[in-house]
Amino acid sequence: MSQTSPTIRVDQPGGAEAMHLVDLQVGEPGPGEIRIRHHACGLNFIDVYQRAGVYALPMPLSLGMEGAGVVEAVGEGVTHLKAGDRAAYASNPPGSYCSLRVMPAKTVVRLPDSIAFETGAAMMLKGLTAQYLLKKTLPQGGLQAGDFVLFHAAAGGVGLIACQWAKALGLQLIGTAGSDEKCALAREHGAAFTINYRSEDFAARVREITGGAGVKVVYDSIGKDTWDKSLDCLRPFGLMVSFGNASGVVPPFAIGTLGAKGSLYVTRPTLFTHIATREATQAMAEDLFAVVTSGKVSIRIGQRYALKDVAQAHRDLEARETTGCSVLLP
Numbered sequence: 501m502s503q504t505s506p507t508i509r510v511d512q513p514g515g516a517e518a519m520h521l522v523d524l525q526v527g528e529p530g531p532g533e534i535r536i537r538h539h540a541c542g543l544n545f546i547d548v549y550q551r552a553g554v555y556a557l558p559m560p561l562s563l564g565m566e567g568a569g570v571v572e573a574v575g576e577g578v579t580h581l582k583a584g585d586r587a588a589y590a591s592n593p594p595g596s597y598c599s600l601r602v603m604p605a606k607t608v609v610r611l612p613d614s615i616a617f618e619t620g621a622a623m624m625l626k627g628l629t630a631q632y633l634l635k636k637t638l639p640q641g642g643l644q645a646g647d648f649v650l651f652h653a654a655a656g657g658v659g660l661i662a663c664q665w666a667k668a669l670g671l672q673l674i675g676t677a678g679s680d681e682k683c684a685l686a687r688e689h690g691a692a693f694t695i696n697y698r699s700e701d702f703a704a705r706v707r708e709i710t711g712g713a714g715v716k717v718v719y720d721s722i723g724k725d726t727w728d729k730s731l732d733c734l735r736p737f738g739l740m741v742s743f744g745n746a747s748g749v750v751p752p753f754a755i756g757t758l759g760a761k762g763s764l765y766v767t768r769p770t771l772f773t774h775i776a777t778r779e780a781t782q783a784m785a786e787d788l789f790a791v792v793t794s795g796k797v798s799i800r801i802g803q804r805y806a807l808k809d810v811a812q813a814h815r816d817l818e819a820r821e822t823t824g825c826s827v828l829l830p
């Protein structure tokens with residue numbers, strides 16, 4: 501039996517106005533697939549890159565990579581989920597900005613009863629990202645309690661989760677943010693130090709905070725605007741983790757710079773390599789659920805929008821007006 505679902509689509513890359521609501525037919529799940537009815541959908545900066553064509557994808561495109569809801573039906577070969585299960589995911593292909601969809605089951609996990617649907621929708625992509633950054637994307641010799649790390653956009657979706665998780669790991673997270681209010685929010689969520697990088701020279705402040713030594717790792721999702729100065733924040737042999745480009749993509753750079761600045765390491769990771777298998781996704785999700793249910797990390801939903809108001813949600817995210825996570829309600 502075929503049903504229809506309101507779904508946000510883009511026909512051509514463009515601004516927030518390029519998104520529109522259409523009714524799409526949703527059929528039965530095929531082998532390895534499920535059909536899920538969303539209670540909430542997550543909003544992520546990657547949705548902006550995909551909408552705008554920074555990450556080029558075939559058009560027309562259904563947007564959205566994160567959601568939570570109830571499994572309605574499972575296809576052949578799906579054994580880890582059944583109809584009626586509460587579930588959540590961060591997943592390719594895009595298409596979570598909708599009420600109902602058929603999608604691959606591989607990266608969908610059961611959501612513990614103690615975690616609300618909105619929280620599940622808000623935290624899967626951002627929380628699994630904080631997980632692989634702080635636990636798997638590490639400098640030579642790893643990170644020990646007391647170590648300094650620099651984390652940009654600390655009051656954002658990934659940022660507020662990372663502040664709390666870093667604290668739980670005993671790290672001293674230095675968080676940057678674009679206003680004094682956002683800096684205060686990051687400190688309330690566990691950042692040991694904050695820097696308003698719109699009004700302060702963050703590299704100079706990092707040197708000051710670390711007694712001239714620099715940090716072992718920089719987690720940089722800002723890209724173009726922060727790249728050069730982020731390298732200046734690192735200790736010798738430090739690791740530059742470039743995991744996003746909210747201000748624009750990092751331009752090509754001379755590799756010799758890494759030698760001159762102290763034999764630095766650089767990586768450009770994405771969550772989707774980390775959640776390439778069901779086993780890896782399940783293990784990372786269990787780690788995330790454990791830290792959230794323990795109360796060490798709470799998921800702050802700073803904004804809620806009706807699905808039809810998705811353009812406003814994108815405008816707010818791009819204008820740096822959001823804090824924490826945002827959800828869309830179908």
Ligand SMILES: NC(=O)c1ccc[n+]([C@@H]2O[C@H](COP(=O)([O-])OP(=O)(O)OC[C@H]3O[C@@H](n4cnc5c(N)ncnc54)[C@H](OP(=O)(O)O)[C@@H]3O)[C@@H](O)[C@H]2O)c1
Pocket residue numbers: 543544545546625626629653654655656657658659676677678679682721722725743744745746747748769770771772817818819820821822823824
């Ligand atoms: N590679 C991966 O696996 C992966 C996975 C998830 C997310 N990410 C990246 O992580 C970052 C955070 O994602 P999120 O969804 O949680 O978003 P977010 O942090 O809630 O929003 C982005 C933040 O970036 C800051 N920013 C600085 N310059 C900006 C500019 N020119 N335009 C817009 N924002 C700017 C703003 O905070 P301030 O005002 O405080 O500067 C803004 O709130 C994004 O870059 C995203 O692409 C990467």
